[in-house]
Amino acid sequence: MPDPAFASLRTRLRELVDLEAALAILDWDQAVCMPAAGGDARGRQMETIVRLAHERHVAPAFERALGAAERASESLDPADRDAVLVRVVRRDLERARRVPVAFHVARAAHVSAAFEAWRRARPRDDFASVADHLERSVELAHRYAGYFPGAEHVADPLIDEEDEGATVALLRPLFDALGEGLRPLVAAAVATPAPAPLPAGPYPAAAQLEAALELAVRIGYDVARGRQDVAPHPFATRIAGGDVRITTRVNERDLTEALYSTLHEAGHALYEQGVDAVWEGTPVARGVSAGVHESQSRLWENQVGRSRAFWTFALPHLRARFPALEHVDVDAAYRAVNRVVPSLIRTDADELTYTLHVLLRFDLELDLLEGRLAVRDLPDAWSARYARDLGVTPERHGDGVLQDVHWFAGMVGGAFQGYALGNVLSAQFYAAAVRAVGDVDAAIARGSFGELHGWLRDHVYRHGRAKPVDVLVRDATGGPIDPEPYLTYLRSKYGALYPALAHA
Amino acid sequence: MPDPAFASLRTRLRELVDLEAALAILDWDQAVCMPAAGGDARGRQMETIVRLAHERHVAPAFERALGAAERASESLDPADRDAVLVRVVRRDLERARRVPVAFHVARAAHVSAAFEAWRRARPRDDFASVADHLERSVELAHRYAGYFPGAEHVADPLIDEEDEGATVALLRPLFDALGEGLRPLVAAAVATPAPAPLPAGPYPAAAQLEAALELAVRIGYDVARGRQDVAPHPFATRIAGGDVRITTRVNERDLTEALYSTLHEAGHALYEQGVDAVWEGTPVARGVSAGVHESQSRLWENQVGRSRAFWTFALPHLRARFPALEHVDVDAAYRAVNRVVPSLIRTDADELTYTLHVLLRFDLELDLLEGRLAVRDLPDAWSARYARDLGVTPERHGDGVLQDVHWFAGMVGGAFQGYALGNVLSAQFYAAAVRAVGDVDAAIARGSFGELHGWLRDHVYRHGRAKPVDVLVRDATGGPIDPEPYLTYLRSKYGALYPALAHA
Known part of the structure; x- marks a missing residue:
């Protein structure tokens, strides 16, 4: 019979x-x-709810309940569900305790005001009207870091909040290797004329939403x-x-926006829907980190959604719905959704250039936090970096520094490393799934996604936060986080599409 | 300079x-x-939020903050804003204190379960599957009444929660007079052949929603x-x-469902949007009672929306949008939306029979609470009463006892008196507005609703809960709640439409 200390802890966790x-609903x-x-x-x-939640979390009664559960778990196998729960709860509590309630309140108020300001500023390219909010986002990041005096880098506590265990010291060499591997591939691809995009519609919005949702359901949502x-920033x-x-988001001239934003978000949703029901009502019942979460959105968006196999299955369905696709065959569609064109907008970027968008944001975040870059100089720094890495320069802030909500929906720092980690991990998980279940591509071409989904559910989704990221990755893939499988995947796929790239 | 005790109380109230x-969002x-x-x-x-809110409300710290504000308000004019606020807050606190948190939790859990059960049961006419929930709704009403030992009738504390100050002893004579006045009018009207309804469409749903919202905006929403x-139960x-x-709600064969459910809910919304901004963030910032709230939804739905003046204005707009109305003139439309046909569904009922639907529910509630009627016998009692009062009998529970959410979204008791009070008050407020601002009908026929809206905002909406119901009604209309203006209005309107009724 389980110790009543666990039930008592679970009651508090449910609250x-x-x-x-x-x-989340607000x-x-x-x-x-x-x-x-x-x-x-x-x-x-939102401020009020954040404050109440924090107060309940750091209250002496919660510590007593957790302490009792910890004592009761000493006699348990460390893999026992209650023992796992207690470890996750202790980690969260120690982090929460370091940060005073006044900070959470200030942060929630800031998020709400900054988000509204950003929503108004973006269509008007009005960087000036959000600059103060951005200053505040930087300032809050420093205040937050101040609560973690052991941190090596000001961004580390923020990174750890999203990607537990990761630090600037660990990520820099990984991201350097990634950038070094990517830049010659991108350079070689953009030197080649890009294939034709899909026809420019018309793709009526309602039909797109329906089609995209059908595909999301087909993959397992x-x-x-x-x-x-519909939301402008999905x-x-x-x-x-x-x-x-x-x-x-939907664009009646471009089928890929709704299609890929849906597959991307459905990937996140598959993860959340796949967490084992035994964890419901506890903090274990969600994705373990931003990076692992993004690995799933990117896996379903790219490894699956931009594969030839996927288009073999999906094209007839889409053609039946959109006459604009009448003369498009699988090969043309596959080439169209994998055309490499350096662009200004991260969320529109092709698979090959996408990570460069992310890495430059990661670097700019660190520059802002380290004081090497002032908020007022950010638009120029942004333009310079886009010119250097991608050969393009935004003409308006909406296509530049105002495009992402992240810095206006929280703090500066910790917002972008997850996207790069996600790409890296997506390839590791996909390769491991292929090793385990065989010819995933052939199944996908038949419209059968259950093999891949099943493997991911068993090895990633169902665990929620029960395993730390490094353990999860090692158990699922047999090794640590490693950029090489992702670069290998890109070289192979884009080498076939862009012959010049095979020699890069 | 205001006493800091008020600011301190307001901080707690805002929470x-x-x-x-x-x-409300959940x-x-x-x-x-x-x-x-x-x-x-x-x-x-929802349970968790209800429990936390209740805990904060009845906490000693709240009492201390209120006590300090009460002492500070002793030197104020009773009409001073802080003095008013303190009185409302004290009344709410005394009521909240009587009811233990465990009851609120049980109630919230019941509401959620019962609502889901009702939502599933209604289309399947499955009374059996909700009977236990309904028993529980009755049981909770008794438990609730038990916390108010001074109450004369088991329903009084529940009625007071919705319509502060009202009791069974006060309502019974008022409702008896109302029923006695109404029954001969209904009998005379139904003895006359009903005029033709509006054509049965088609009225495409999207166009209806757009048209209805445009009208809501025109009246002041x-x-x-x-x-x-869209919601099935608006x-x-x-x-x-x-x-x-x-x-x-929308019915593509019947324009009046979307039109009148929108005007009805817009009436509620005008009230809430019209509360003076100085009350924002306090419990004063909402409608004062169910009855006064309903007076506004019914006033805009019926006194306005079912008037000849309204159709003079609205018909050209609707005809431009819906070809089905091509051959309908103002007189035919006016007659169509005022046809008296005894029906099974309260929310579909015409203006004349509507109140009989409500009064029978009020009586059945009291019968259930007084133990004179068992839940298992409710469907039969429902049918018998419909047969007697309206001459119709439901063939399925979805058209009968399962049609209203109320008993499954809370308790039995206190749910229906507000609808009858609302009708009574709507006529009193409308008549007072006409006395004050002159020919409201002529303004409405021109599409000008600001005169009426302005008077209502000044005399009803802006006060929120600052004035008790009896004071609000007396200040606005010059007298107490009185069924006579409503009966006079109905006699005059329906006497012209149904000559037989003039002699009833």
């Missing part, structure tokens, strides 16, 4: 999870439904436990195991 | 208001967006501080002064 869910609603005039009140509402909405959110939502 | 707003989302699989978790989430969605909800939402 925190419920408050987080309320916060946030989803703000992005999808809320009239702008509700923004000020929404900021206060359980829409009975979720829903799809995201996925977990309200509960039975309520994991995705959002999608 | 409660924020938690209520979170609850509730709105459950009705409008949430996948059914999220229902169990949603129940827990500020959609920049709200939004319209409602309006206040998230904040800047975020007051309405929902609408």
Whole structure:
């Protein structure tokens, strides 16, 4: 019979999870439904919930409940569910304790105000109106780091919040190797004329949303436990195991926006929907890190969604729905969705250049945090780096430094490393799945995604936060995080598409 | 300079208001967006918020803050804003204190489970599957009444929660007079052949929603501080002064469902949007009672929306959008939307019979609570009463006892008196507005709703809960609640439409 200390701890955890869910709904609603005039009140509402949750988390009664559960878990196997839970809860509590409630309140208020300011500023290219918010995002990052005096780098506590265990010292060599591997591939690809894109529509919005959702369901998204909405900056959110939502953006001239934003967010949602139900109502019931989460969105978007096999399956369905695709064959579609064109917008970037968008943001974040770059100089630094790495320069801030919500929806730091880690891990997981279940491509070409989904569920999704990232990656792939499989995958795929690249 | 005790109290009130707003969003989302699989978790989430809000409300620190504000208010004019606030807060606290947190938790859990059960049962006419929930709704009402030992009738504390100051002893004579006045009018009207309804469409759903929202905006609904969605059981909800939402149901064969559910909910929303901004973030910032709230939804739906003046203005707009209305003139439209046909569904009922639907529910509630009627006998009692009062009998529970959410979204008792009070008050307020601003009908026929809206805002909306209901009604209309103006209005309107009725 289990020790009652665990039930008592779980009661307290459920309360925190419920408050987080309320916060997630307030946030989803703000992005999808809320009239702008509700923004000020929404900021206060979220502030209040954050503050209450934090107070309950760091209250002496919570420590007592956790302490009792820890004592009870001493006699358990370390792999026992209660023992695992107690370890995760202790880690979260120690982190939460370092940060005073006043900081969380200030952060929540900042997020709400900065998000609204960014939403208004972006279409008007108005960097000046958000510069103060961005200063504040930097300032909050420094204050946050101040609560972790042992940190080697000011960004480390922020990175650790998203990608537990990662640090600037660990990521820099990994990202250097990645950048060095990528740049010659990109250079070789852009030296070659790009293949034709898909026809420019028309692709009616409603039909696109329907088609994209159908494909999401086909790969395994359980829409009975979720829903799809339109949002300018798509995201996925977990309200509960039975309520994991995705959002999608749509462009009637470009089929790929809705298609790939949906597959991307569906990848996140598959992860959240796949967490073992035994963890429901505990902090274990969610994705373990930003990097592993992004590995799933990118795996389904790219390794799957931009494969020849996927188009072999999907093209007839899409052609039946969109007459604009009438004369497109699988080969042309495959080439079209894999054309390499250096662009200004990260979320529009092709698979090959995408990581360079991310790495430059990671570097700019560190520059801002280290004081080597002032907020007012950020637009110029942004342009210079885009010119150097991708050979393009934004003409308007909306296509430049205002394109991403991240720095306006939290702090500067910790926001972007997950995207690069995700690409790296996506290739490692995909390769491991292929080794384990055989010819995944052939299954996909038949429209059968269950083999791949099943392997990912068993080796990644179901664990939630039960295994630390390094253990999860090692157990699933047999080795540590390693950029080589991703570079190998890109060389092989794009080498076939761009012969010049085979010699890069 | 105001006493700091007021600022301190307002800080605590804002926290409660924020938690209520979170609850309102969780509730709105459950009705409008949430996948059914999220229902169990949603129940827990709402439970947690209710419990935390209650704990904060009845905490010693809240009493101390209120006590200090009360002492500071002793030197103030009773009409001073802080003095008013303190009185409302004290009344709420005394009521909240009587009810233990365990009850609120049980109630929230019940509401969530019962609502989901009802949502599934209604289309399947499955009364058996909700009977236990209904028993529980009755049981909870008794438990609730038990916390108010001074109450004369078991329903009084529940009625007081919705319509402060009202009791069974006060309502029974008022409702008896109302029923006695109504029954001969209904009998005379149904003895006359009903005029033709509006043509049966087609009225495409999207166009209906657009047209209905346009009319709501025309009467004064500020959609920049709200939004319209579809829900099978329409409602309006206040998230904040800047975020007051309405929902609408649509029937492609019947224009009146979307039109009148929208005008009805827009009436509620005008009230909530009209509360003076000085009350934002306090419990004063909402409608004062169910009855006064309903007076506004019914006034805009019926006194305005079913008037000849309204159709003089609205018909050209609707005809331009819906070819089905091509051969309908104002007189035919006016007659069509005022046809008296005894029906089974309260929310579809014409203006004349509507109140009889409500009065019978009020009586059945009391019968259930007084133990004179068992839940298992409710469907039969329902049928018998419909046969007696309206001459119709439901063939399926979905058209009968399962049609309203109320008993499954809370308790039995206190749910229906507000609808009858609302009708009574709507006529009193409308008559007072006409006395004050002159020919409201002529303005409406020109599409000018500001005169009426302005008077209502000044005399009803802006006060929120600052004035008790009896004071509000007396100040606005010059007298107490009185069924006579409503009966006079009905006699005059329907006497012209149904000559037989003039002699009833």
